[in-house]
Amino acid sequence: MWRRVASLSSSISSSFLAQTASRLNTWESLTTGIAQQAKGVIAPKEKTPFITFVLGGPGSGKGTQCIKIVETFGFAHLSAGDLLRREIASKSADGAMILNTIKEGKIVPSQVTVKLIQKEMELSDNHKFLIDGFPRTEENRVSFERIIGVEPNVVLFFDCPEEEMVKRVLNRNEGRVDDNLETIKKRLTVFQALSLPVINYYSEKGKLYTIKAIGTEDEIFEQVRPIFAAFEQTVG
Numbered sequence: 441m442w443r444r445v446a447s448l449s450s451s452i453s454s455s456f457l458a459q460t461a462s463r464l465n466t467w468e469s470l471t472t473g474i475a476q477q478a479k480g481v482i483a484p485k486e487k488t489p490f491i492t493f494v495l496g497g498p499g500s501g502k503g504t505q506c507i508k509i510v511e512t513f514g515f516a517h518l519s520a521g522d523l524l525r526r527e528i529a530s531k532s533a534d535g536a537m538i539l540n541t542i543k544e545g546k547i548v549p550s551q552v553t554v555k556l557i558q559k560e561m562e563l564s565d566n567h568k569f570l571i572d573g574f575p576r577t578e579e580n581r582v583s584f585e586r587i588i589g590v591e592p593n594v595v596l597f598f599d600c601p602e603e604e605m606v607k608r609v610l611n612r613n614e615g616r617v618d619d620n621l622e623t624i625k626k627r628l629t630v631f632q633a634l635s636l637p638v639i640n641y642y643s644e645k646g647k648l649y650t651i652k653a654i655g656t657e658d659e660i661f662e663q664v665r666p667i668f669a670a671f672e673q674t675v676g
């Protein structure tokens with residue numbers, strides 16, 4: 441694994457290499473634990489994980505664009521909302537609590553969400569992850585860093601006017617308990633109060649890529665494409 445890192449293009453900065461090295465160590469410990477539990481079932485990770493957080497208000501088009509990124513750049517798509525809805529459907533111990541939280545337009549405790557994300561990352565044989573709809577709060581962010589031990593390489597922010605988001609959510613038609621006017625208003629308030637600080641945090645760290653999320657799906661993807669194209673050589 442170390443040889444792999446060393447043979448990467450010489451254009452990579454030393455700070456990138458240092459970050460890579462630290463992520464590799466974390467990844468090794470993450471996967472070693474799993475390998476011990478399920479020897480031979482899960483292929484060892486040989487590549488450095490590349491993590492993208494996909495942020496934006498409800499209905500801003502995160503999921504839609506993630507599908508295009510998966511098709512074009514071969515990422516694994518982990519939607520925090522989908523993982524939580526799967527927990528509800530499986531009637532797990534946390535299911536009822538998650539359902540009530542989502543109906544109220546609130547945020548599920550980070551420990552629950554991070555564990556679901558962690559499990560998916562460990563089971564995946566991909567090393568490139570799109571983590572969609574997460575972190576939605578500072579608590580989410582800190583919890584991910586503490587439990588997973590890595591920081592994102594890229595943070596996408598789909599910046600969409602509120603009235604457009606409301607229109608899209610009300611037309612989404614997926615039978616979701618939170619796609620109604622009452623819950624969407626609460627979700628927009630939560631987004632402003634709790635999610636925007638996370639977006640500002642990554643902006644200050646120089647990791648934020650803001651996408652103007654109006655126009656056709658294809659027009660929006662043309663803003664997304666060059667971001668990942670620029671990383672393709674180094675990430676694989």
Ligand SMILES: Nc1ncnc2c1ncn2[C@@H]1O[C@H](COP(=O)(O)OP(=O)(O)O)[C@@H](O)[C@H]1O
Pocket residue numbers: 496497498499500501502503504505608609611612613653654655656657660
């Ligand atoms: N550029 C777009 N223009 C119009 N509608 C869109 C666009 N992108 C997505 N949608 C639609 O808006 C709704 C919300 O999109 P989605 O990808 O689920 O957003 P998010 O995951 O951010 O909540 C979906 O019904 C989707 O088909």
Ligand SMILES: Nc1ccn([C@H]2C[C@H](O)[C@@H](COP(=O)(O)OP(=O)(O)O)O2)c(=O)n1
Pocket residue numbers: 496497498499502503519520521522524541542545546547548549553572573574575576580618627
């Ligand atoms: N990090 C997260 C992500 C989603 N949730 C809950 C609360 C959110 O309103 C719902 C739905 O999230 P989802 O990402 O599917 O919603 P949108 O795609 O933005 O419409 O899930 C959460 O509590 N914590």
Ligand SMILES: [Mg+2]
Pocket residue numbers: 502503519521573
């Ligand atoms: Mg979504």
